[in-house]
Amino acid sequence: MSQQTYRLAVGGHIDRTRPLSFDFNGKRYGGYVGDTLASALLANGVHLVGRSYKYHRPRGVLSAGSEEPNALVQHGTGGATDPNFRATQVELYDELVAASQNCWPSVSFDLGAVNSLFSRVLPAGFYYKTFMWPKAFWKYYEYVIRRAAGLGRAPDAPDPAYYDNMHVHCEVLVVGGGVTGLAAALSAARADARVILADEQCEFGGGLLGAGEQIDGMSTDEWVAQAVAELASMKQVTLLPRSTVIGYFDHNFLTIAERIQDHLGPMGTPDKARQRLWKVRAKQVVLATGAHERPMVFKNNDRPGIMLASAAQTYVNRFAVKPGNNVVFFTNNDSAYGAALTLAEAGIKVAAVLDVRAQPTGRLATKVRDRGIEILGRHAIAAAMGKKRVSAVEVMMLNESADRLIGTARKIACDLVCMSAGWSPAVHLFSQSRGKLKYDANRSCFVPGDSVQAERSAGAANGTFSLAACIVEGHEAGLAAATDAGYNKNASVPKAPVRQEIEEAPVDPLWLVPAKAGEHTNKHFVDFQNDVTAADVVLAAREGYRSVEHLKRYTTMGMGTDQGKTSNVNALAIFGQVLGSDIPDVGTTTFRPPYTPVTFGVLVGRDVGELADPVRRTPMHQWHESKGAKFEDVGQWRRPWYYPLPGESMQDAVNRECLATRKAIGILDASTLGKIDIRGPHAAEFLDRIYTNGWKKLAIGRCRYGVMCGEDGMVFDDGVTARLGENHYWMTTTTGNAARVLAWLEEWLQTEWPELKVYCNSMTEHWATASVAGPLARKLVAKLTSDIDFDPDNFPFMSCREGAVAGIPARVFRISFTGELSFEINVRSSCGRALWNTLMTVGEQYGITPFGTEAMHVLRAEKGFIIAGQETDGTVTPIDLGLEPMVSKRKDFIGKRSLSRPDTQREDRKQLVGLLPVDAREVLPEGSQIVEKVDDKPPVPMIGHVTSSYYSAYLERSIALALIKRGRSRHGETVQVPLEDKVVPAKISAPQFYDPEGVRING
Amino acid sequence: MLLIKCPWCGDRDEHEFSYGGEAHIVRPRDPEKLTDDQWADYLFMRKNPKGAHLERWVHAHGCRRWFNVERDTVTHAITAVYKMNEKPPRSSKT
Incomplete structure (x- = not known):
């Protein structure tokens, strides 16, 4: 096992008494409880953790948080594997x-890196431009491109x-559970409001976890511990570490x-969920999401060993x-x-601190200078050297307007470069809440504008970067939120903490380090994850793109799994420079959920397998299964x-x-x-309006x-509806349409005809139905019934009777969907199986x-009976189906007026016909298109x-059966x-x- | 995800409801007397305002009752909820 040669002897939040071992790219390493994969790799001196998406350039750890664009890994094995996990998380x-x-074949020797040699011919839009032609070849191109492109593998076994x-x-x-969020939660909870505090890290503290500062004479660690202890002691507070708010x-x-x-890895508790999606309805929201540090854009700024300054401090x-x-x-x-x-x-x-600003005068800068560290004002890194790890930087001076490198280059050896181009507030959730951003030129960043929802941003998320100010803003936001939610209007904000305020000099934006004379910016990476360089952004502007949304799609800037957390602001600022526009005029792309990638599993929750969709089974289901x-x-x-007998094919069984x-x-x-039970004095009137035919003359005991x-x-x-009593009807519907029909009836009753006294109830599950059909059907039901007269004259077609069938109270309908004499016997569901057994015996x-x-x-189909949803598709009228005799001329009904619209009167409407293939053995596929004759060339109408x-x-x-234009006049x-x-x-x-x-319906 | 106040059940998640389109479209008393254009207007033409919209919702997975809502189509703010037989709020321009 490799030694943790870069581990410090003391300090940090790791537990040195609990060593761990892990496997990265097949090699064993050691770490401690409290490490992330990224910190453990760095402790072992491993900076090269992956290859980039397009050019396969070696990449290392850039950040220490969820904004990480480079260090994406395939985590776990088998069904439990996850792609694109950020090693920093x-x-x-x-x-x-x-x-x-x-x-x-490996991260160290990667064949795809050959792309890098061709980077000049793989600029933005390369795929759009190159693989357009010939069009039919796209499927081959796509196959190769998809294999070459990458990111992780989806698991190939069930999770x-x-x-x-x-x-x-x-x-x-x-x-956000950094200093601002903790202060906000404390103030809101002290006002007795129910508070949820969610933070994406495993421990609260946010940026404080990496900063070695003091609050109220305490170390930041002590301050955080005290705040968390107080919150944990309050029952109205829910603390959610390891919890990312992904959508607003x-x-x-x-x-x-x-x-x-x-x-816990695969060793986690199997009886506990792996992840949980909280769906929160909050009266008030405080966004204390912090800020992301921006990388500097210079040549080879993507080499392993080049990271954000705050990340290095956190490590x-x-x-x-x-x-x-x-x-x-x-x-x-x-x-x-x-x-x-x-x-x-x-x-x-x-070795040195290079500062874009000519005279860094801040108090921290002075402290650094006092330590004897060289500070080079108005200097920039012209290029980084080294391949799989930075080995040196080439340093040059900037001219006054910072658009040219001047003087002679000086080489400084190093194995680590820490960069900071300023901070971008994490405004993602604010933006998702539909709040508009505004650009703060003093702080060189976008900050939240006016709130649209019941929400307030505080702390670094609001562009407030000093620790003391964050605490004050957090407390104020928490209290204001609780007050607005109706809680404790008398509580007050604790006075500002005592802290040595550090005077800071303003940031001086440098969005792009200019290329050396005669060079391009095609190795100046803006978006690390999608391999977008400054040259790509410049190219997009030159080719006429003006909207930042188009820039994004053309260059793929910000479209990686990190959604450009570290790159977007740099990209749009460079874009603005090229276009000669101010940053606020360029604007930002749209922020969309999720804030960081999530598993499908957590979104789906328990709705998988048997619970994905409920299965409905009839009371006779087990009998069917047993047969x-x-x-x-x-x-x-x-x-x-169908019920196949041994050795039977489906067609044999159906025949x-x-x-x-x-x-x-x-x-x-x-x-x-x-089955819908319809009652009420106006039921007949209601059916008259719902159905195309008339219902007022239907006698009790008859069906229609x-x-x-x-x-x-x-x-x-x-469907068939029966009249069971004076004001009592029994409607049947298509199996798949039952709920929709009931909702349809309710809609008309409630919204259009509230004066009608009609009450509808679903009876589908309450009754089991056995339909016996065939010339011998009467013999069977008569044998099982004593109190119903089955004489054809006394129980005619389209009528219903109540009585006991096989000793079970039943409603018997003499209706037919097969064309044969048939009886539909309805009994209470609990008796369905008993009825079925008796009928079978x-x-x-x-x-x-x-x-x-x-x-x-x-x-x-032999009888030409339609099935709604099979013969019809929402474009078919009753007339098209040949049901004209069923369409009343005397009364109004829903849809009647539409049947006289020009479109429904068209002569070339499709009409229902029978279709007999000339070859009687040929069964046409359903959905087949029908043509007059097949022409050599399209169009074939x-x-x-x-x-x-x-x-x-x-x-x-x-x-x-088919729908054919003018079909009814074309028989033969x-x-x-x-x-x-x-x-x-x-x-x-x-x-x-x-x-x-x-005639067969009479047996 | 809207929070809709059913007049009978109170605040409920949008999941429980179905949308029913523009409210206060009255079915013509005698459709046969309408011209094709008038009928088409009833059948097809709907308002699509930017701002306050009076619309119907049904608490499909709750009490199954229909009711009206005034919703801002830009902000999704629900400014009024009223029963089928009630008049729209006076604030509404419709």
Whole structure:
């Protein structure tokens, strides 16, 4: 195992009594509890952690937080592997396994790096320009490009972990647990408001964890510990470490992704969720999300060993890691001087501090100078040297306007470069809340403008960078939030903490270090993750792009998994420079959730596997299963599709089921049909308005088939409705449409006709339905019933009776969807299985045969009965279906007026017809397009399509239903159905193939 | 994710509701007497304002009741909730 040679002997938040070992790219390393993968790698002197996306350049750790663009790793193995994890956020656990991405065969020797040699021919928009032609080749290009491009691998096995979702309410949600957030949470909680404090790191403290400062005479560590202890003692406070607020949505709805046990690795507790998504509705939100330090844009600024100054400081202070032995600083502001002091105190040699400003006069700068460290005013790094690790920097002077490098270059050897180009407040969530940003020229950063939602930004997120001011702002924000949420108007903000205020000199923006004379900026990286250079941004401007949103899409700047947290402001400032526009006029791209990448698992929560979508089963389901039925999903219902006997194919089984029903008796589980109980004195009037046909004359005990339309005149659903009593009706609907029909009825009753006294209730689950169909059906039901007269004259077609079937109270409907004599027997659900068992036992002597939905489809298609949603698609009127006799001329109904619109009157409308392939063995695929004749060249006008198509065993031929333009006047004509490998001629017919006179319904 | 105050159930998450389009479109008493244009206007034409919009919602996964909402289409702020038989708030220009 490699030694942690860069580990400091003392200090940091790591636990030296708990050593860990881990595996990176197949090599063993050591670390401690409290490390991140990044800090542990740095402790082992490993800076090269990955390759870049496009040029495969060696890349190292840039940051110490969630903004990391470079150090993305494949974490874990097997089904538990995760791509694109930021090494800076992965907490180390024992036996952690991780690997570099974007490299093959290894991170150290990567073949893809050949791209880097061609970087001059791979500028922005390269893919758009090059792979456009020939168009048909894109699929080949794409294959190669996708393989060459990369990031991580998706797991190829099921995820062994599970995830949770959780809904909560609070008065004040504080986002960010740094000094500002802690102060805000304290003030809000002291006012008794329910507070949630969420922070993405494993411990609270935020930026303080890396800074070695003092508050109120305490060390920052002590101050944080005290604040956290007080918050933890208050029951109205929920502390959420390892929890990233990923989205800010309307009406103060925010989502938090909590990593409950990622830090435990595969050894986590298996009975606990791995991650949990908190869905929070907060009365008030305090955004204390801090700020991101910006990198400097100079040549080869992406070499491993070049990192943000604050990150280096964090590695020293928090993780007791020396990120190098010999450092050069490059800054345009004072914050880097604090880092320089920290590194110097940790024994790291500070070779020089380069400052863009001519005369760095801040107090920290003075302290640095007092230590004897060389400060070079108005100097910049012209280029970094070294490949897999920075080895030296070339330093030159800037001219007064900082747009040219002047003088002679000086080389300074180093193994670490710390850069700071100023700070960008993390305004992502503010922006997601639809707040507009404003540019603060004094501080060279975008800060939140006016709030749109019940939200306030505080601290560094608000552009307030000094520690004392952050504490004050945090307290004020927390108290104001609690007050606005209606809590404790008398509480006061504690007085400002005593802290030695450090005078800071203003930042002097330098967005781009100019290239040396004769060179380009095509190695000056702006967006590390997507390999976008300053030259790319300049190119985009030169090619005419003016909107920053276009810049983003053309260069892919900010489109990586880091969404440009470290790059966006630099990119748009450079863009502005080229265009001669001010930064506020260039504007920012849109910030979208999630703030950092999240697993699909945490979004989905428990809604996977069996819980993804509820399955509805009928009371007879187990019987079907025991008979080996194959099932079909119809909506959420599982319906028997067909019942194959041993050795039977699907077609064999369907043929047998159809013939048995036509010749003897079949039985169908029809429990899934939608059933709606409709009552009230105005029920008949209501049905009259809903259905196209008339209902007022329907006698008690009689049934009627009805079609309902939308107000646009298009068929919406159909079914049989029975009149059970004076003011009592029983409506049936298509299986998949039951809920929609009920909602439709309710909508009209509540919104348009509240004066109608009608009450609708869903009965679908309350009743089980067995439909017995076939010439012997009457014999069977009569045998099982004593109190219903089955004499055809006394129980005619389209009527219903109540009585006891097999001793079970039942509603029996004599209706038919197969064309045969049939009875639909409805009993309470709890008795469904008993009824079914009796029907099967007693029916045996008649050869009763269960049939599934496939046989049902064949039988009804033989009769030309439509299925709403199969023959109709929202563009079909009842007239198109040939149902004109069912469309009342005398009364109004929903959709009637639309049937006389010019479009519904068109003569070339598609109409329902039968279609008989000339070859009787040819079963057309449903959805096939129909043409007049096949031409050699397009266009070949489509005249219709096949809606249903089956092999009919009874007719010993294939049959189909189709919608064809002017179809009703074309019976007998032949049309063509072009398929993938042949063209099938078919003859148009009437849409009834079996018993067109309808005599079979009498048995 | 809107927070909608159902007049019967109180504040509930948007998930529980379904949207029902523009409110106060009255079905014509005698559709057959309308011209095609008038019928098309009822059937198809809807307001698409930038700002206050009166619209219908139904508490589909709750009490299943319909009601009206005044919502700002820019900010999504809900400024009024009222029952089907009630008049829109006076603030509304509609």
